Amino acid sequence: MRMRVVRHRDRRRRAKWRRGLWGGGEVLVTAGVVLMLLVVHQLWWTNREARQGAERKVEALEREWGTGGGDSGGSASGGAPSEPVPSPSAATGGPTGGPTGGAGKRSGGAVVVSGRPRPSQAYAVLTIPRLHLRVPVAEGVSKPDVLNKGYVGHxxxxxxxxxxxxxxxxxHRNTHGxxxxxxxxxxxGDTVQVETGTATYTYVVDKILPxxxxxxxLVVRPVPRSLVRPSYGYDEPGYYITLTTCTPEFTSRYRMAVWGKLVSMRPR
Incomplete structure (x- = not known):
């Protein structure tokens, strides 16, 4: 009977391989845990922090305006009667719904507020009943100063x-609120409301660019129309709102746009 001879060199080689495999496994497990924590941070923690911050900002704006919350039903009923939307030719060049606390005046049926919002300043509240959404609107589309706070940027x-x-x-469509x-x-036909310190504006969704x-x-031009898909958009001046976000989810490759038209204005 022949006996197998195991050399010390072979034993050391096998022990080295086992240590290498074990060490590699530990590295992979650690990397997996780190990646999982990053995903949790992006998908849960940033949403939690941004939503809480956005809710506090909405409450602060309402206190500043002296209200206890807007009409989340999406209609302009209740309180003062809604005023008709002025024709485009009656509009003034001044900004409307500007910084809260500014001196308001009427012109052409609209409420015009002197001054302009400062960069990153939250100055309005966007309400979309179908989405159960109520979120601050801030000036600019900076990620760190506006969008990553859970705000909507102008x-x-x-x-x-x-x-x-x-x-x-x-x-944002994903993360940060x-x-x-x-x-x-x-x-x-869905309603979209924009509240400022001087008035509440109600828009109705009219067109959707998927x-x-x-x-x-061109989708954010004064008369919005898609350059890529010219069949989507408008040909005449009007009072429009455009909502844009990334698509598909978890990518920033494309954009989608939702357009609406102003149907009423209710002064505070």
Missing amino acids: YPGTQQPGQAGNFALAG EPFRYLPRLRR QTSSRDS
């Missing part, structure tokens, strides 16, 4: 609420 250079032209907004996560659920290029800047 595109600089576009109009203010109630003003002739296009009041254009952007919001994700206020526009369910934007695809909106349907034609997907376009992230560089399609």
Whole structure:
């Protein structure tokens, strides 16, 4: 009977392989835990922090305006009667729904507020009943100063609420409060409200652009229309609102846009 001879060198080699495999396994497990923690941070913690901050800002704006909360039903009923929407030719060049506390005046049936919001300043509240959404609107679309706080950002250079032209907004679809996560659920005829320190503006969803290029800047022009998909958009001046977000979920490759038209204004 032949006996197998095990050399010490072979034993050391096998022990080295076992240590290497064990060490590699530990590294993979550690990396998996770290990745899991990053996912939890992005998908849960940032949402939690941003939503709480956004809710506090809405409450602060309501206290500043002396109200206990807006009409979440999406209608302009109750309180003062709604005023008719002025024709585009009657609009003034001044911003409407500007910084809270500004001196308001009427012109062409709209409420015009002197001054402009400062960059990153939260100055309005967006309410979308179908999405159960009530979120601050801040000036600008900076990620660290606006969007990552769970706010909706106002595109600089576009109009203010109630003003002739296009009041254009952007919001995250995933992480950091994700206020526009369910934007695809909106349907034609849904209401969208914008409250400022001087008035509440009610828009009605009119058109939905499911997907376009992230560089399609025409969707936020005064008369919004898609450059990539020209069949989507408008041909005449009006009082528009545009809501934009990334699509598909968890990517930033494309954009979607929801357009609405102003139907009423109720002064405070």
